[in-house]
Amino acid sequence: MAELPRLLEGLDPEQREAVAALRGPVCVLAGAGTGKTRTITHRIAYLVQRGLVAPQQVLAVTFTARAAGEMRTRLRGLGAGGVQAQTFHAAAFRQLRYFWPRMHDMPMWQLTDNKFRLVVTAVNKLGMSTEKEDVRDVASEIEWAKSSMISPEQYPSAADAAGREPPVAPTLLARAFAAYEQVKSRAQLLDFDDLLLHIAAILEDSQELAEEFRSQYRSFVVDEYQDVNPLQQRVLDAWVGNRDDLTVVGDANQTIYSFAGAAPKWLIGFPRRYPEATLVRLERDYRSTPQVVDLANQVIGAARERPAGTRLKLIGQRPDGPRPDFAEYDDETEEAEAIARKIAQLAKRGVPLSEIAILFRINAQSEVYEKALSEAEIPYQVRGGERFFARAEIRKAMSTLRTAIARDVAADDLPGAVRELLVEVGLTEEPPAGGSARERWESMISLVELAEELVGQVPDADLARYVAELDARAESQHPPTVEGVTLASLHAAKGLEWDAVFLAGLVEGTLPIQHADTDAAVEEERRLLYVGVTRAREHLHLSWALARAGGRRFRRRSRFLYSLVPDEHPAALPTKAKMREQQQIKPSKQQAKPKCRVCEAALAGTMDIKLGRCRDCPSDLDEDLLSALRAWRSERARQLKVPAYVVFTDATLTAIAEQRPTDVPALVEISGVGAAKIQKFGEDVLTLINGRQN
Missing domain, CATH: 3.40.50.300 (P-loop containing nucleotide triphosphate hydrolases)
Incomplete structure (x- = not known):
């Protein structure tokens, strides 16, 4: 018992409350820089020193091997070296190696060290692209589906409901997902998501094995709880069962992985799920100066909707520093x-x-x-x-x-030539919606911008x-x-x-x-x-x-x-x-900020600038002219043996059909029509427009 004062020493009142809380559900809402790792490790060590739980009976999980390693190091220094501090996947792997042979009466399948190769095999069977980046995008979408507990059959509707923008058609991705699972199962291999799926299923389906597991682990701690996905929450529920010796720590204001399935709803809803839970808010920031803390509070305080679990206001504890x-x-x-x-x-x-x-x-x-x-x-x-x-x-x-x-x-036209050459390696006129495809597009468009700079x-x-x-x-x-x-x-x-x-x-x-x-x-x-x-x-x-x-x-x-x-x-x-x-008395058109030709407001969005008007302002589109322009573009693209958008994008054609320029200066005013385009296509476009107006 002599160790107890040391474990509480140096903690602020809120940290001490979280550390000394009795066994049972505890929710720690910990803002950035508030000492959450210190609080978690001291809590575990305190429970151990009080004799409320043995070190081997504690399972603490977090999201990175680095964080788990740091937690183990601190726990050893606090006299709780036997605690299992691991990532979700590492903990599931260890448990599965023990329970799989008893559940299935056969050796555990091997954990694949080359998931990429399996996805290549699956997409190749369907005639899909096996380019590294394309395969990686498909693999990422499969990971999202599995972590969200969505089957291949459910994927198209679930992806649509979630607002996903997959790299290929949803039905095709669902087929690739199914093919991947078949390839993997035939080879008797598991991927990382399978570790979680199988351990959850074993503990849910076998009461005997579940009771054995829960006799070993009696206390659970989850760090970064705002980042759990549905599959991880299912595993946690299977671990805990109908008990409540669970401590969760997180900050909903730092939820930034929703694209991978993470959701703060379990953190925010913890007090409703466990009405008797101890709820502690850590708001004293020991990392940043008051000036940085104040700016952080302003950033997050301007959020449109802030559920109760996100209303943390950091309080700077360091001496003053320079203003941001x-x-x-x-x-x-x-x-x-x-x-x-x-x-x-x-x-x-x-x-x-x-x-x-x-x-x-x-x-x-x-x-x-x-x-x-x-x-x-x-x-x-x-x-x-x-x-x-x-x-x-x-x-x-x-x-x-x-x-x-x-x-x-x-x-x-160097920038134009670079852009057209990069079309061969995947550069599109408009950026993809997101993900790695968007990052590749941004990288390539940077090459075009470097050409413009040169x-x-x-x-x-x-x-x-x-x-x-x-x-x-x-x-x-x-x-x-x-x-x-x-x-x-x-x-x-x-x-x-x-x-x-x-x-x-x-x-x-x-x-x-x-x-x-x-x-x-x-x-x-x-x-x-x-x-x-x-x-x-x-x-x-x-x-x-x-x-x-x-x-x-x-x-x-x-x-x-x-x-x-x-x-x-x-x-x-x-x-x-x-x-x-x-x-300047007469600022040049090149320098002037583009303005909406309808309401005169400054334009900022790419599409608005191309159209020359705010997206919400009324359009004066000549549908017949647009159809004629598209037909002309298709023919010119066929003659030049290039994709149609290399001639003009849909947005540029729409802007031309709205503004109907009648001479070269007016045509050049439209975004997307540069000197090279004028030289190649200007006469054709103006002939089309003037011919329809005569």
Whole structure:
């Protein structure tokens, strides 16, 4: 009993309440930086030291091997080294090896170490693409279905109800799912989701084995409970049975994996499920300065709907630090270079590079920061993703570009030529809805933007000059593998923290991401920003750029920032570039922000800019002209042996049919109609329009 004061020593009142709660249901709502791991481990050790449970009778589960390892290390230091602290899958695997032979009277099937190969076999049988990226997308969708306890037969309707956008038709994906399960079963193999499915089924179907399991494990602890999916909750229910010695810890404000089936409903609903549960809120933030904490509270406090389980308000416990910094830049290159300069300044002031991170929404954004850090000779590491030029789609694109040089392909319009060449490796006119397909698209469209940037600097650049530029960038972006600045997506940053964090690229269409088209999806994007803000201990910088590299400045900062940037802050005032435009007597069309031709409002969305009007404003579409334009496009595409959208996209044709330009200057005003398009197709289009108006 002499150990008891030490286990409660140094805890704040709320942590002490959670640690000392009697056996039974306990729900700890733990905000970012509030010491949840300390609280969990001290609670387990306290129960052990009180003699309420033996270490071997405790099963603590979390979501990553790293977190489980940290928990085991802390428990050993607290005198509770016999506790089983594992991931869901590791715990299920251990249990299945013991129970499978007794349930099925045969050795346990082998856990596959090459799920990808099995999916390749399945999709190949159906004549589907076996390209690495396509197979990976199918595998991810199968994982979502299994973690959501959806069968192949149920998949089409369930995917539609969940708003999924699978990489192939839902019925075809369901067939691939069924084929995958057949291939796996015939080989007597299990995948990771099978571990959970089978252990749940065994404990549900055999009362004898369930009772044996529950005699071994009497107390359960679940970390990051907001991230459980339906299958994991089913396993937890099978473990616990009709008992209530369960402690759950989580933060619904950090739910950012709903695309993989995670849902906070079990965390939020825990007090209703267990009315007698002890409910503790941890809101004292020991990680971040009060200034960072205040901004985090503002971010999450602006959410449209906040269930009771999400209404945590962090209270900063550290001394004051610098105010979060906001910055607006003309384009992404300027933004990246400015961030590199600020990092260099922090390093001079003694902040270790390993304690600095640049976080962004999608992996495709990393290239511009990799380049800026390389040119500033600042070492870095990319976490949770490959470096830009190491990605499969970029390597394939580079190969295609080199082949085009060997074929002496003309490139009078370099960006247009690059775009058309990349169509061969999967670049589409409009971005896919999401997932890895969207990330591949973003990577390839970055190559087009690099071509636009090069032309701005070297107007007569050709394909050879462009590929040489890419090679130089790729070569310079392999600094020595030493500890340096971390580059990571917001998802990959979950659970980590740094002294200084740069949240970059915070513009509409990126955060929230363009395909976040429901209120629920937008709120998850807000939680992503909240996770990003709460990664910072002391220095926090938030920035955005009005344009891609050298492009037109029509971007808007993220809607999540509007209430955060102080009115007197320079980022809330017109930039130098804006003031230069305002001072010009006749600002050029190239520089002017696009406005709706109906209501004069500034346009921001890609589709709105293409149409030249707000999506909600009335359309004046000439349906007959649109039909004629489509027929003409089909014929021209056939003649040129290219996809129809390479001539003009549907959006551009719709804009032409609405605005009906009668001369070249008016036609050029339409987004998607550049010099190369005018030269190739301008006369045909104007003849069609003028012919119908005469």
